Amino acid sequence: MSDLTSAASVLAAALAVGLAAIGPGIGQGTAAGQAVEGIARQPEAEGKIRGTLLLSLAFMEALTIYGLVVALVLLFANPFVS
Template structure:
């Protein structure tokens, strides 16, 4: 029990240190912005709409950095979801069906291959999105 708690604490400490290190690598230093005092509601809402534009770094590091993170999420989720979990479940159910009724093995195999092809196409779409975000980014001017 004590070993498990010590390992958990070590992993949490290492994870938080890694998160702090990575977050400081991509985010520019914050600029001091004075809070508006005594402005009407329309001026405050206009300031709230303009705030995301002020948050961008002067050297333009936000869009490429967040595009790389988005590309990682796109390919990661596309590989885990349909390819990892979906194809594993479909193949397992097909083998289970063939073992119960061997006479329908040809029909199940055809349906399995077709469904695996559709699942793999979802993974390829995730790869295409990741490549677009990395190399042909529409967000960069």
């Protein structure tokens, strides 16, 4: 593997993990804030709000895991190596 390919793969892996964590991180913070606000306004709907929140947080976390998988593929099973 050439030095340029190695450097580009490491940089791409770092960008994949970094960018994959930014979006869901912002989304999770916003969702949690809105859920707390909704529970404060309607305490009787706490169970439904909490269930929906946990499901949506799991989907957002899956996006981060996809970024991690892409980074691991670039580092250990590099498709750019001939």
